[in-house]
Amino acid sequence: MFVKRTFWKLSLPGNGDSNSDYIEPIENGIVIDPTRRLSRKLPVSHVFITSAYYYPTSKSLGQNAIALNMVVDSVNFNVEEATYNVVGSNGTHEKLTVATSKVEGVPSCRYTTAMARTNTVENLMKLEMESNGVKVEVPFKMARYTAPKPVIICISPQFVAEQWQMFLMHVHVANRFVSFKTSHKIFGTSRFGGHLHMYITSMVESYFELMREYEKRGYLTLDYWLRMKFEQAQTPYFEPNGNIEWRNQAGAETDCLLQYKEAAEYIAFFDMDDILFPATYPTYLEEFNAEWALQPNATSLLYGRREHEFIKAQTMSEFSFTELVESLRSSPTVKRGKVVVKPETYNHTWIHYSWHEDISTRHNVSFPHLIHVQRPLQKNGNNNITQLWKMEFGPLNETIRAEDLKEIEEDYWRIRNNSRVFEISKRLPYQDFYLPIVFKCYYDSFYGFIFDRVRRNGPMQCPNADLCELPQRDDYRCIHSDAEYFSGPHMEPFTFHFSSNSFWSKDIGCYQ
Structure with missing residues (x-):
C-alpha cells in the first residue's frame, strides 16, 4: 500500500552503477520526475477508461459488442495488441471474454490511446474488468443508433476556448440553413447536412452559454472531455494529462466514432478551425458519396488543410460572414489532412487518421481543401502570432459559392436577433487572451521544431500544452467539465481508473 509521503524504490539507469537504487518521493502515487525520464518502467500500467460502449448489433464489431476507449501507460511493456x-x-x-486492442498515438508520449473490443452476453447489465480473480465494475453507455444528421463532424476538445468567431463560422457552415415556403408553412432544412459533436474541457463562460443556445436549436451536441484523475493508486504512476498527446485528442475522436458508429453515414474528424465548404454538390452527403464512388474500396477520404488567416469581428453585432470571407487569405501551404470515414470502415482513429489504416485505401481528395483558419487576426491587437510563426498569404484560393454565403449570413442573423443570444453577445471576449499563450506553448514544444526547424533543447517530448502556464482571469470566468472519479483495486498488469456522472462546473477542481 502506498500512502502520502511514502517512498518507492526504483532503479535509475545510466548513472554508472546499473545496480544502484534511486529513491523517488511519491505524492499519492505520482512519480516525481524533475528530469522527465519518462522511459522508466513501473510495476503496473495504469489505465484510464475514457468510455465504454455496448452494441447489441454492429456492422463491424458483431453482436453484443463491447468497445473500450482507454488511455494506457505504454512504457512498462508493449501494449500494442495487448489483451484485457x-x-x-x-x-x-x-461471460468472461478477452478483448484485443489497438493503440493510436506517438512513441514520444508515456500514455497512448487504445481501443479494445470483445463480444459479450445479450442485454448487458454489468461490465467488469478482471485480472487474476480481481474484478472492478466499470460504467458503460449504449451506443447511438440514431443521429441528428447523416454526417457527424467530431470537433476535437476545446480548452481555455475563447474563439467564438471561429465557432460561428464553423457551426453555420456545417448547418447552412435554408428556408422555403408553402401556402401554409415555413420550413427549414440544413443543406450541408452536418452536425457538430463538440468536446469541451474548459471554455470562457459566455462562449459556453452561446454554444448552449445553438445546442438547444439542434446545431450541435456538447460533450464532456475530462481531465484524467486517479482517485487513488497503490502503486506509482506518471501523471497522465501531461504525458498524453494533445490532451488525448485521439481518444476524443475515437469516442465520437464509437458513439455514432451505428448511427451516422459519415463521420468527419475536424478541429474547430478546420472548415469544409462542399465544392461540387449542395450537401456533405452528396459530396462524400461522389468522392467515395471514385474509389469504391476506400476506407476514408483525406482532405488536405490549406492555411488561412482572416480578420475577426470584436463583437457579434460587428460579425458578418461576407466581411469574414472577404478578409480570408490563402497560403500555398497545404498541411497533413483530416479524414472523413464510413463508420463501418473504422473502429478507432488517431488525430489525422488511423495508424492501422492501409494507405492504399485512403482516398486523397484533390479539391476542395479544408479551410484551416488557425491564425485569426484581431482588428485592434498586436497579433504577435504572425511574428512568431511567419507564413506567406495571398488571395483566397478555395471556392465559396455566393449563394451559400448569402444563406449562411441569413441564418446567422436569424440566431443573432434572438433576445437571449443578444444578451450573451454583450459578455463575449472581444480581445485574445489565451490564444497567444497557448499558441506560443505549442510553437515552443512542437510547431517550431517541426515546421521552422527551430533547434530544441533536449530530446523530442510528448506534444502537449498541459504544462503551459495559463493564468486565471477575474473578468472572464471559465466553465469546466468535471465528474466523479473512481479507482479500482490494485490489479496487475493493469490497474483501472474511470469516471461517472459528468457535469459542468465553474471550479477547476483538484486532481492528482
Whole structure:
C-alpha cells in the first residue's frame, strides 16, 4: 500500500552503477520526475477508461459488442495488441471474454490511446474488468443508433476556448440553413447536412452559454472531455494529462466514432478551425458519396488543410460572414489532412487518421481543401502570432459559392436577433487572451521544431500544452467539465481508473 509521503524504490539507469537504487518521493502515487525520464518502467500500467460502449448489433464489431476507449501507460511493456479480460453479465448469465486492442498515438508520449473490443452476453447489465480473480465494475453507455444528421463532424476538445468567431463560422457552415415556403408553412432544412459533436474541457463562460443556445436549436451536441484523475493508486504512476498527446485528442475522436458508429453515414474528424465548404454538390452527403464512388474500396477520404488567416469581428453585432470571407487569405501551404470515414470502415482513429489504416485505401481528395483558419487576426491587437510563426498569404484560393454565403449570413442573423443570444453577445471576449499563450506553448514544444526547424533543447517530448502556464482571469470566468472519479483495486498488469456522472462546473477542481 502506498500512502502520502511514502517512498518507492526504483532503479535509475545510466548513472554508472546499473545496480544502484534511486529513491523517488511519491505524492499519492505520482512519480516525481524533475528530469522527465519518462522511459522508466513501473510495476503496473495504469489505465484510464475514457468510455465504454455496448452494441447489441454492429456492422463491424458483431453482436453484443463491447468497445473500450482507454488511455494506457505504454512504457512498462508493449501494449500494442495487448489483451484485457472483460466480464459481462445480464442478471442470469455471466461471460468472461478477452478483448484485443489497438493503440493510436506517438512513441514520444508515456500514455497512448487504445481501443479494445470483445463480444459479450445479450442485454448487458454489468461490465467488469478482471485480472487474476480481481474484478472492478466499470460504467458503460449504449451506443447511438440514431443521429441528428447523416454526417457527424467530431470537433476535437476545446480548452481555455475563447474563439467564438471561429465557432460561428464553423457551426453555420456545417448547418447552412435554408428556408422555403408553402401556402401554409415555413420550413427549414440544413443543406450541408452536418452536425457538430463538440468536446469541451474548459471554455470562457459566455462562449459556453452561446454554444448552449445553438445546442438547444439542434446545431450541435456538447460533450464532456475530462481531465484524467486517479482517485487513488497503490502503486506509482506518471501523471497522465501531461504525458498524453494533445490532451488525448485521439481518444476524443475515437469516442465520437464509437458513439455514432451505428448511427451516422459519415463521420468527419475536424478541429474547430478546420472548415469544409462542399465544392461540387449542395450537401456533405452528396459530396462524400461522389468522392467515395471514385474509389469504391476506400476506407476514408483525406482532405488536405490549406492555411488561412482572416480578420475577426470584436463583437457579434460587428460579425458578418461576407466581411469574414472577404478578409480570408490563402497560403500555398497545404498541411497533413483530416479524414472523413464510413463508420463501418473504422473502429478507432488517431488525430489525422488511423495508424492501422492501409494507405492504399485512403482516398486523397484533390479539391476542395479544408479551410484551416488557425491564425485569426484581431482588428485592434498586436497579433504577435504572425511574428512568431511567419507564413506567406495571398488571395483566397478555395471556392465559396455566393449563394451559400448569402444563406449562411441569413441564418446567422436569424440566431443573432434572438433576445437571449443578444444578451450573451454583450459578455463575449472581444480581445485574445489565451490564444497567444497557448499558441506560443505549442510553437515552443512542437510547431517550431517541426515546421521552422527551430533547434530544441533536449530530446523530442510528448506534444502537449498541459504544462503551459495559463493564468486565471477575474473578468472572464471559465466553465469546466468535471465528474466523479473512481479507482479500482490494485490489479496487475493493469490497474483501472474511470469516471461517472459528468457535469459542468465553474471550479477547476483538484486532481492528482
